[in-house]
Amino acid sequence: MELVVDGVGHAYDGLAVLDGIELAVRDGEVLALIGPSGCGKSTLLGILGGMLQPTRGAVRLKGDPPAGTLNPFTYVFQDFALLPWRTVEGNVSLALEHHVLDAGERGAAVDEVLSLTGLSEFRSALPKQLSGGMRQRVGIARALAARPAVLLLDEPLSALDAQTRDLLLEDFERLWALRRVTAVYVTHNLDEALRLADRIVVLSRRPGRIREIVAVDVSRPQRGVATLAGLRDRLWRLIRDEAASADREIVAHEAA
Amino acid sequence: MKPPRAEAQSDADRKVPFRGGGFAPRITRGPAVIAFAVLIALWQAAVSWRIANPLFLPSPIEIGRALYALAASGELWLHIAASLRRIAIGWLLGTAGGLALGVAIGLFGLARSVGVPLVSALFPIPKIALLPLFILWFGIGEPSKVATIALGVFFPTAVAAFGAVDNVPRSLIRMAQSFGLPFADIVRKVVLPGALPGILSGFRISASIALILVVAAEMINAQYGIGALVLFSGNLMRTDQLLAGVVVLSALGLVIAFVLGRLERRLLRWR
Amino acid sequence: MVVSRWLGAWCIGALAGVALGAGPAPAADKVSVSALTFVSSAPLFIAQDRGHFAKEGLEVEIKFFTAAQPVAVAVTSGDADFGTTGLTAGYFNLAGKGTITIVCAQSREERGWEFNAYVASNQAYAAGLTGLDKLPGRNFGISTIGSSHHYMLGKLAERRGFAMDQVKLAPLQTVPNMIAAVKSGQVDATLLPAQYANDLQAKGEAKVIGWVHEETPWQLGAVFTSPKMIAERRPVVERFVRAWVAAASEYDAEFQKRDAQGKRVFGPNADALIAIIQKYTKAEPAVIKVSLPYIDPQGRLLVRDLYDQVRWYQAQNMVDKTVDAKAIVDLSFVKGHLDVPN
Numbered sequence: 001m002e003l004v005v006d007g008v009g010h011a012y013d014g015l016a017v018l019d020g021i022e023l024a025v026r027d028g029e030v031l032a033l034i035g036p037s038g039c040g041k042s043t044l045l046g047i048l049g050g051m052l053q054p055t056r057g058a059v060r061l062k063g064d065p066p067a068g069t070l071n072p073f074t075y076v077f078q079d080f081a082l083l084p085w086r087t088v089e090g091n092v093s094l095a096l097e098h099h100v101l102d103a104g105e106r107g108a109a110v111d112e113v114l115s116l117t118g119l120s121e122f123r124s125a126l127p128k129q130l131s132g133g134m135r136q137r138v139g140i141a142r143a144l145a146a147r148p149a150v151l152l153l154d155e156p157l158s159a160l161d162a163q164t165r166d167l168l169l170e171d172f173e174r175l176w177a178l179r180r181v182t183a184v185y186v187t188h189n190l191d192e193a194l195r196l197a198d199r200i201v202v203l204s205r206r207p208g209r210i211r212e213i214v215a216v217d218v219s220r221p222q223r224g225v226a227t228l229a230g231l232r233d234r235l236w237r238l239i240r241d242e243a244a245s246a247d248r249e250i251v252a253h254e255a256a
Numbered sequence: 257m258k259p260p261r262a263e264a265q266s267d268a269d270r271k272v273p274f275r276g277g278g279f280a281p282r283i284t285r286g287p288a289v290i291a292f293a294v295l296i297a298l299w300q301a302a303v304s305w306r307i308a309n310p311l312f313l314p315s316p317i318e319i320g321r322a323l324y325a326l327a328a329s330g331e332l333w334l335h336i337a338a339s340l341r342r343i344a345i346g347w348l349l350g351t352a353g354g355l356a357l358g359v360a361i362g363l364f365g366l367a368r369s370v371g372v373p374l375v376s377a378l379f380p381i382p383k384i385a386l387l388p389l390f391i392l393w394f395g396i397g398e399p400s401k402v403a404t405i406a407l408g409v410f411f412p413t414a415v416a417a418f419g420a421v422d423n424v425p426r427s428l429i430r431m432a433q434s435f436g437l438p439f440a441d442i443v444r445k446v447v448l449p450g451a452l453p454g455i456l457s458g459f460r461i462s463a464s465i466a467l468i469l470v471v472a473a474e475m476i477n478a479q480y481g482i483g484a485l486v487l488f489s490g491n492l493m494r495t496d497q498l499l500a501g502v503v504v505l506s507a508l509g510l511v512i513a514f515v516l517g518r519l520e521r522r523l524l525r526w527r
Numbered sequence: 528m529v530v531s532r533w534l535g536a537w538c539i540g541a542l543a544g545v546a547l548g549a550g551p552a553p554a555a556d557k558v559s560v561s562a563l564t565f566v567s568s569a570p571l572f573i574a575q576d577r578g579h580f581a582k583e584g585l586e587v588e589i590k591f592f593t594a595a596q597p598v599a600v601a602v603t604s605g606d607a608d609f610g611t612t613g614l615t616a617g618y619f620n621l622a623g624k625g626t627i628t629i630v631c632a633q634s635r636e637e638r639g640w641e642f643n644a645y646v647a648s649n650q651a652y653a654a655g656l657t658g659l660d661k662l663p664g665r666n667f668g669i670s671t672i673g674s675s676h677h678y679m680l681g682k683l684a685e686r687r688g689f690a691m692d693q694v695k696l697a698p699l700q701t702v703p704n705m706i707a708a709v710k711s712g713q714v715d716a717t718l719l720p721a722q723y724a725n726d727l728q729a730k731g732e733a734k735v736i737g738w739v740h741e742e743t744p745w746q747l748g749a750v751f752t753s754p755k756m757i758a759e760r761r762p763v764v765e766r767f768v769r770a771w772v773a774a775a776s777e778y779d780a781e782f783q784k785r786d787a788q789g790k791r792v793f794g795p796n797a798d799a800l801i802a803i804i805q806k807y808t809k810a811e812p813a814v815i816k817v818s819l820p821y822i823d824p825q826g827r828l829l830v831r832d833l834y835d836q837v838r839w840y841q842a843q844n845m846v847d848k849t850v851d852a853k854a855i856v857d858l859s860f861v862k863g864h865l866d867v868p869n
Contacts, residue, residue, distance in 0.1 A: 081431035085526040477697040488672035493617040
């Protein structure tokens with residue numbers, strides 16, 4: 001299944017945040033969206049998954065979701081969005097309870113994703129007992145349990161400290177190797193994008209337009225600081241002036 | 257070379273002064289118990305030494321005796337049972353209606369547009385003032401008493417409920433939508449549990465309102481009831497029995513608050 | 528000699544002058560009385576307006592209240608020197624604290640004189656409540672627990688041989704509430720003063736099924752004062768009671784004479800007295816004429832009944848068991864009290 005973004009633009013109350021986005025999300029790829037603050041990356045992610053209706057254009061589907069897909073467009077959230085009154089197990093099973101599965105099938109599915117994300121021994125814990133990193137693992141487990149066609153990750157590691165972020169990035173890489181799923185990954189962190197993505201879409205500052213799409217040609221096992229240095233420079237140069245002027249704009253906007 | 261040890265003396269008394277104390281008052285149980293005991297002792301002394309007129313202010317001992325007499329004769333339990341029956345039925349009815357309206361206001365635009373102005377307009381009416389109207393409509397029996405209590409409970413419950421629903425983080429609702437949960441599931445699994453803390457704290461308020469209104473409702477045609485006991489004890493000039501009734505009312509209020517606290521602790525363990 | 532005789536006459540004249548009070552008149556004693564604006568307080572109004580108080584050298588200020596309780600409390604707290612109202616459990620509880628003492632009689636239920644009536648709602652009457660024997664199993668409106676209505680119902684139960692707890696009490700706080708409740712059928716029966724009972728019956732809004740005077744005569748109202756007054760100003764109390772009795776005798780002469788058929792006959796000054804009562808109670812003369820309670824012309828109390836009342840309330844746990852009925856009545860101000868137990 002492929003997602004085709006056809007001339008999508010979006011404005012909130014007259015303020016344009018996206019303009020003329022033309023994009024295809026290919027089957028099985030990891031597509032990163034990066035850009036300065038306010039460039040509309042989260043808005044685009046919301047539009048991709050049907051949580052937001054664009055004011056212009058549309059997102060079209062080419063082909064069908066793979067067999068066994070339960071929730072085609074599934075999100076992982078920056079603030080984890082766990083139900084505080086449910087255990088880890090309960091939060092994961094939330095994704096499955098309204099689908100036609102009997103208790104046995106559901107239990108097996110929950111067990112599977114819990115072990116995939118290393119949460120099996122935490123199944124009865126409440127979110128308040130977990131660290132930020134563990135909470136996001138629950139978010140990922142929940143998303144995987146829903147058997148998505150496209151995984152939409154909205155700055156999933158922004159709320160975590162650098163060390164936890166590195167640990168989770170390793171988890172992502174491991175999961176991708178085990179279970180390939182089409183993913184759109186929004187981040188403002190260059191290094192995350194370079195580690196995980198097949199292609200990186202660079203958005204300009206508000207209103208967000210596609211500045212450039214950069215393919216990450218280095219194979220995953222070979223990705224390291226040295227091998228990615230050239231790409232990193234190129235990306236940084238692209239982003240830097242967008243980021244700098246976005247930064248100043250925000251300050252000016254608030255002063256007005 | 258190490259400096260001479262003669263400085264050791266002055267080193268010892270030059271510690272960094274501690275400046276981070278105070279502004280962290282903690283409750284300890286001792287002072288409260290002592291304060292209550294002292295107050296009661298002063299009260300008893302005032303009456304025993306005739307500083308206060310025993311006719312108009314019975315001593316704690318006399319109140320205790322009246323309470324014991326009521327309990328021993330079995331009358332006390334009849335009064336408590338009668339009041340509790342009215343409170344229970346009235347509170348349940350008012351809570352059911354209030355929750356239904358409050359959640360509807362929280363979820364549906366039409367309910368909110370109609371409900372919020374309506375509740376704001378009718379809330380301030382003292383329900384005690386409506387009692388004669390209810391007697392006209394429902395008669396002097398139990399229905400008018402229960403209706404007064406139910407209406408008094410309905411409004412604060414509705415307000416607490418829709419405030420609580422509004423306070424459920426939208427991000428959780430969007431998350432549930434993003435996983436494809438149907439509307440009823442979102443209400444049942446996200447909105448209602450999320451609104452529970454606000455709803456439970458609304459119960460504290462509605463329970464104390466129910467207690468006040470049961471006393472008012474028992475003014476007409478109630479042979480039994482704590483409110484009736486307080487009222488007719490006044491008519492009988494039995495001030496000791498009157499205050500015994502007031503003590504029972506306070507105790508009832510404390511028990512209800514305790515039960516609600518327990519309920520909160522159990523249901524809201526996740527906070 | 529002429530001088531000594533003239534001096535002697537002068538001395539005798541002076542002495543006589545002094546004896547006859549030929550100096551400035553002594554000031555009247557000021558006292559206050561708490562009462563309700565009810566016809567049963569009529570002797571008070573008559574004593575005031577017909578000069579009986581003045582004759583006893585009393586300047587009386589009447590303080591009016593709207594309920595029986597405050598009338599008694601006023602004497603307790605010293606806000607009034609005397610009081611007169613109907614007797615209730617609340618009165619006896621106050622009296623038991625040693626702050627008020629009954630000195631003479633006010634109104635009473637006396638055989639042959641209409642005062643309070645048992646009134647049944649039309650619905651209950653149609654369903655079978657046609658006589659007082661049928662009260663068990665019904666609900667009965669009273670003002671409050673421990674009120675005179677409660678007592679009258681209790682005495683009726685004793686007389687007619689049914690248990691009082693077989694009648695469901697409906698405390699309604701005020702007489703207007705009781706009237707409304709029996710009119711609308713929300714209570715099966717209640718007790719109402721004659722003027723209301725007869726009025727409801729005449730308009731077909733309820734049915735009178737009995738009279739208290741035919742069932743259980745009793746001492747309904749009394750005049751009381753504080754033990755302090757009796758101890759410190761006894762002569763004043765005696766004069767007050769004398770004035771009251773004089774007024775009660777007038778009341779009796781004008782309102783309580785009967786003709787050969789036993790019907791009430793009004794005396795020549797009845798209208799004048801009724802006008803006085805109207806002035807204080809604001810009731811119409813026609814209404815006053817049918818609401819005149821029996822008042823003993825000499826202020827005599829039904830003593831045994833007084834003790835019975837205290838005992839009955841104590842048995843119902845409405846009056847403290849420590850109250851001694853004998854200690855709350857002072858029988859020395861009136862001669863010939865009725866039914867005095869030895």
